[in-house]
Amino acid sequence: MAVAATPLPYLPDLPSFPTLPKKRVPAGHPREWYESHHRRLKAMRLAIALMHAGAYRPEQASNRKIRNTAARIGVHPPSDTTCALVRTLIGFDD
Secondary structure, X not given: OOOOOOOOOOOOOOOOOOOOOOOOOOOOXXXXXXXXXXXXXXXXXXXXXXXXXXOOOHHHOOHXXXXXXXXXXXXXXXXXXXXXXXXXXXXOOO
């Protein structure tokens, strides 16, 4: 299911890049694998949106800010686990 994301009103205009074609996830994995895979994809989308909004450090991304960003980009509200993963991705600077 492809969902068209609405542009964030508080983000600067970003250049448009072509996206890669979507591929189906491979069959045969346990359910936990799919849940983890989709959680990571969602966390990555949220981390990118937050960084574009100016949150460059994990302490700048509270659960409330992450959930507000999710609502703005058209993503279902993330769980506490996903919020923690978003902060991990933002803080990954090595």
